[in-house]
Amino acid sequence: xxxxxxxxxxxxxxxxxxxxxxxxxxxxxxxxxxxxxxxxxxxxxxxxxxxxxxxxxxxxxxxxxxxxxxxxxxxxxxxxxxxxxxxxxxxxxxxxxxxxxxxxxxxxxxxxxxxxxxxxxxxxxxxxxxxxxxxxxxxxxxxxxxxxxxxxxxxxxxxxxxxxxxxxxxxxxxxxxxxxxxxxxxxxxxxxxxxxxxxxxxxxxxxxxxxxxxxxxxxxxxxxxxxxxxxxxxxxxxxxxxxxxxxxxxxxxxxxxxxxxxxxxxxxxxxxxxxxxxxxxxxxxxxxxxxxxxxxxxxxxxxxxxxxxxxxxxxxxxxxxxxxxxxxxxxxxxxxxxxxxxxxxxxxxxxxxxxxxxxxxxxxxxxxxxxxxxxxxxxxxx
Numbered sequence: 001x002x003x004x005x006x007x008x009x010x011x012x013x014x015x016x017x018x019x020x021x022x023x024x025x026x027x028x029x030x031x032x033x034x035x036x037x038x039x040x041x042x043x044x045x046x047x048x049x050x051x052x053x054x055x056x057x058x059x060x061x062x063x064x065x066x067x068x069x070x071x072x073x074x075x076x077x078x079x080x081x082x083x084x085x086x087x088x089x090x091x092x093x094x095x096x097x098x099x100x101x102x103x104x105x106x107x108x109x110x111x112x113x114x115x116x117x118x119x120x121x122x123x124x125x126x127x128x129x130x131x132x133x134x135x136x137x138x139x140x141x142x143x144x145x146x147x148x149x150x151x152x153x154x155x156x157x158x159x160x161x162x163x164x165x166x167x168x169x170x171x172x173x174x175x176x177x178x179x180x181x182x183x184x185x186x187x188x189x190x191x192x193x194x195x196x197x198x199x200x201x202x203x204x205x206x207x208x209x210x211x212x213x214x215x216x217x218x219x220x221x222x223x224x225x226x227x228x229x230x231x232x233x234x235x236x237x238x239x240x241x242x243x244x245x246x247x248x249x250x251x252x253x254x255x256x257x258x259x260x261x262x263x264x265x266x267x268x269x270x271x272x273x274x275x276x277x278x279x280x281x282x283x284x285x286x287x288x289x290x291x292x293x294x295x296x297x298x299x300x301x302x303x304x305x306x307x308x309x310x311x312x313x314x315x316x317x318x319x320x321x322x323x324x325x326x327x328x329x330x331x332x333x334x335x336x337x338x339x340x341x342x343x344x345x346x347x348x349x350x351x352x353x354x355x356x357x358x359x360x361x362x363x364x365x366x367x368x369x370x371x372x373x374x375x376x377x378x379x380x381x382x
Contacts, residue, residue, distance in 0.1 A: 005185070006128055009074075012183035013125055016077055016118050017140035018147075019176035023088050024111065025148025026169035028223045028244055029156065032237055034091060034100075035228070042228075044097055046346025048104045049224055053335075053343065055105030056112035060332045066113065073121035073187030080114035081177035088170040112335050119327045121187045123317040134310040135258025142255055142306070146248035153241040205316045205330055207371065211271065212312050212334030214368035215305055217341030218278055221361040222247045225345050225354070226298055232354045233289055246295045247302035254306025267311040268372075274311075275369035277304030282362035286355055301365075309334075337364075 035045050067076040087110040094100035122137040148169060155165045226243035235242075262270055281300025284293060312334070316326035341361060349357035 006125075008183040009125055009185050010129065010133065012180035013077075013118065013122055014137055014140040015176050015180040016081055016184070017122070017137045018144035019081065019173045019180075020084065020111075020114055020118065021141035021144025021146075022148040022151075022176075023084065023144075023169055023173045024223065025145035025150075025244075025248065026152050026166055027088065027091075027107070027148075028145075029149055029152025029227070029241055030091065030165055031224055032227050032231060032240070033156065034094075038094065038096060038100065040097060041350065042346045043350040046343035046350070048097065048100045049346065050343035051101040052104035052108035054108070056108035056335050057332055059109035060112040060116055060328060060335060067117055067120055071186065072189035073117060073124055074181075074184035075186060076117035077114070077121045077184055077187070078177065078181040080110065080117045081181075082174065084110040084114045085170050085174035085177060088173065089166050092166050112331065115335065116328050116331050119313050119331070120317075121184065123314060123327065124187050126314065132259045132262045132314070134314045135255045135262060135307050138306075138310045139252055139255030139258065142248055142251040142302075146245060146252055149241055149245050149248055153238055153245070156241070157238040202326070202329060204319045205326055208312050208316050209330045209333035211275065211368050211372050212309070212330050213337035214364045214371075215275060215278065215308050216334040216337040217344070217364045218282060218301055218361050218368075219305055219309075220337065220341040221345055221358065222298060222301060225349075225357065229285075229354045229358055230291065230294060233291060233294070235291060239291075242291075242295050243298045246299040250299045250302035251306040254303050255310070258307040258310065261307060262311060267315055270307050271311050272369065272373040274304045274306065274308040275365060275372045277301075278308075279362060279365035279369045280304070282358065282365050286359045286362050289355055 031045070034040075040048075067073055070076050070079060087106050090103035090106060091100060094103050118137075122134055125137075126133050151169065152165050222244055226247065227237070227240040230240035230243050231237060258270075278301045281297040281302075281304060283297075284300065285297030288294070288297075312330060313327055316330040319326060341364070344360060345354075345357035348360050
């Protein structure tokens with residue numbers, strides 16, 4: 001029965017997703033000013049973002065073991081949320097590229113460790129609830145991302161110091177996590193057979209992992225390079241935040257209705273159609289380098305990707321040897337793309353320009369659509 005305890009567990013989980021997204025949204029608005037403040041070239045910035053990728057992948061591999069060791073998904077979500085809030089401010093205190101790389105590596109690790117914990121808890125809560133509700137949790141993340149981006153845009157528009165951006169964002173993240181923690185409950189405390197810390201995705205979820213990798217390359221591109229792309233088109237830093245804001249807004253709208261859509265059409269069709277829509281948006285943003293067209297294209301990417309992630313996570317959790325293992329394995333692959341995509345863009349942009357960098361991600365999203373839409377037995381099961 002959906003009693004008060006389960007209801008509070010659902011909304012406290014939603015709050016944790018919101019907090020994670022708020023912190024990340026605030027971080028995305030810091031990247032361009034931080035690049036200018038430290039005098040970094042696109043190639044140098046890509047190195048810092050690559051270290052963020054490496055830190056995330058390293059932290060995500062043992063995440064399923066960490067969840068079991070600390071006593072369940074709820075406890076793991078609480079611990080990783082606190083760590084994430086503390087690490088969020090570190091990039092602001094970087095005097096140069098070397099320290100920035102160390103800070104981004106730690107930030108990437110904290111993001112990914114919290115991601116596995118809270119998504120494992122979300123799938124456990126969804127199972128207890130008895131119907132598809134995972135999209136609503138990810139709507140919380142997107143809503144947080146939109147709020148964090150809006151807060152960052154306001155700070156930039158007021159010409160305040162960058163420190164006024166991440167410091168209060170970290171305080172808010174910490175406050176939400178601490179308030180939500182008592183209501184999360186222990187979550188999934190079931191012990192599963194331990195697997196090697198560093199491993200490839202299980203065969204049953206290998207296709208999902210590849211799709212998520214390619215889609216997360218697009219999502220990472222929106223977070224780290226959408227504003228910079230718009231500044232290369234002559235937009236101000238404050239106005240350039242419209243790209244990620246549009247992406248986040250459409251993602252929120254898609255995820256708010258995602259549970260109904262998934263129940264109506266099934267996870268596999270939603271994944272395939274979402275990848276195709278995201279690819280169309282990136283192609284439009286690349287082919288028509290004008291403010292309105294780029295913002296509209298980024299909005300399509302948000303709409304397309306909105307329910308791909310929750311659908312992939314729910315499917316992987318159901319098909320792998322354990323929910324935490326399934327989420328950890330597809331997340332490792334997916335967030336490898338999420339965090340490796342931005343430095344890839346930086347490397348290409350340094351040689352061929354930002355349009356070419358975004359074009360590479362458009363190709364990745366198109367490939368994800370081809371893989372997701374091909375008829376096979378795995379899609380039927382999804």
